[in-house]
Amino acid sequence: MSQSVDPGHFFQTDASEATRARRAAKANNTFGEPLQASSKILALLPALHKKNHVFIAESCGVIRLVDLENNNTKAALFRGFSTPCTCLALSSDGTTLFAGAWEKRILAWNISTRQVTAEFKGHADFVKSLLYVPTPTGGLLLSGSSDANIIVWNPITGDRIATLKGHTRAIGTMALDPTATDDEAAVVFAGGSEREIRKWRIPYNNPGAAEEVDVLLECETSVHALRFLGDDGDLWAASADGTARRIDVTDGKKPGERTDTKLVHADYVNDVVICNNGQWVATGCRDEEVRLWDVSNGALVHTFEGHADEVTALAVVGSWLVSAGIDCTVRRWSVKPVDVKEAIEEARKRKEGVVEEKEEAKEEGLLTAEEEAELAELMDDSD
Numbered sequence: 001m002s003q004s005v006d007p008g009h010f011f012q013t014d015a016s017e018a019t020r021a022r023r024a025a026k027a028n029n030t031f032g033e034p035l036q037a038s039s040k041i042l043a044l045l046p047a048l049h050k051k052n053h054v055f056i057a058e059s060c061g062v063i064r065l066v067d068l069e070n071n072n073t074k075a076a077l078f079r080g081f082s083t084p085c086t087c088l089a090l091s092s093d094g095t096t097l098f099a100g101a102w103e104k105r106i107l108a109w110n111i112s113t114r115q116v117t118a119e120f121k122g123h124a125d126f127v128k129s130l131l132y133v134p135t136p137t138g139g140l141l142l143s144g145s146s147d148a149n150i151i152v153w154n155p156i157t158g159d160r161i162a163t164l165k166g167h168t169r170a171i172g173t174m175a176l177d178p179t180a181t182d183d184e185a186a187v188v189f190a191g192g193s194e195r196e197i198r199k200w201r202i203p204y205n206n207p208g209a210a211e212e213v214d215v216l217l218e219c220e221t222s223v224h225a226l227r228f229l230g231d232d233g234d235l236w237a238a239s240a241d242g243t244a245r246r247i248d249v250t251d252g253k254k255p256g257e258r259t260d261t262k263l264v265h266a267d268y269v270n271d272v273v274i275c276n277n278g279q280w281v282a283t284g285c286r287d288e289e290v291r292l293w294d295v296s297n298g299a300l301v302h303t304f305e306g307h308a309d310e311v312t313a314l315a316v317v318g319s320w321l322v323s324a325g326i327d328c329t330v331r332r333w334s335v336k337p338v339d340v341k342e343a344i345e346e347a348r349k350r351k352e353g354v355v356e357e358k359e360e361a362k363e364e365g366l367l368t369a370e371e372e373a374e375l376a377e378l379m380d381d382s383d
Helices: 014-026 337-352 369-381
Strands: 041-046 053-058 063-067 072-078 085-090 096-101 105-110 115-121 127-135 138-145 150-153 160-164 171-176 185-192 197-203 211-216 223-229 234-239 243-247 259-264 269-275 280-285 290-294 300-304 311-317 320-325 329-334
Touching: 041 311, 041 320, 041 329, 053 085, 053 311, 096 127, 105 127, 127 185, 138 171, 138 185, 185 223, 234 280, 243 269, 280 311, 280 320, 290 320, 300 337, 329 337
Parallel strands: 041 085, 085 127, 127 171, 171 223, 223 269, 269 311
Antiparallel strands: 041 053, 053 063, 063 072, 085 096, 096 105, 105 115, 127 138, 138 150, 150 160, 171 185, 185 197, 197 211, 223 234, 234 243, 234 269, 243 259, 269 280, 280 290, 290 300, 311 320, 320 329
């Protein structure tokens, strides 16, 4: 006996019905010049080897190189997974792509040949985050998993170097501190399905001697994204507590007192990026919206409406703010001040129901003056 998967055949709350109706109404809009993927997009990463290109990781297990300028979602395809691909990273020279998936493993590809160059096995659960760390002698690859471990790998051979234990739940995001990292050790912040953001110091010559040196207790629940952004290297966190916050990571401040900017949302915040030379911070949320905020005062500048489902990832590519989501689309929003101003005005008109009337083509405008005179003469002759 077949079973229905139509949500209309099941009891739903008023809120879920409203969400479904809203998403259905937005499904075919063209705001943000959507580029269609084949499945849900779970991760997004700017390419280093090609201008105006991004990599996207899909729930079908495929990674795509997307040409934003020419609207091409098939610039290159990278295959090897049979389960959802959740995270991406690039080597510092931009020649090697790393990706992790539900099947507990990581793959590396040569971007030019699209051939798999290494396989990384060692996690006992989903791989949820990746971070490439440049070192004086090469590099390290870090992976975070639902098994609550961070594994340090040789990025070329795929050999496991060390396992860092200390987290109690899934590790969904990691960020390298550009200020504290030096020639001897990397300083990495990691977060995920717990409220704690843990700070690790990882010696290059002996990653197994890594230490957890601090714990930040700023978010109230799960941490979805960590990024060091701006010229000052500020740590920004996006959280399921409905906030994006800038956190002071310097030592000496008490837990819970390190947040100096907090941007409050009505739903989970999945990602955060800085754009327009640090003037604005952008957030992507579960409520389908991409929001632009003024860094200086925390004021909401504009909301980019277009996605018909959860926004999972953001990236800044040139003057574009690029967003990706569960609605299987990649969208582009210009963050040039003049274009943002125009977007604000267009949104105001839509909200107020103002429809710009298009000038109708006049029939007489279809003929030249000579043709009109000739037609008039013919009409006179027919009398």
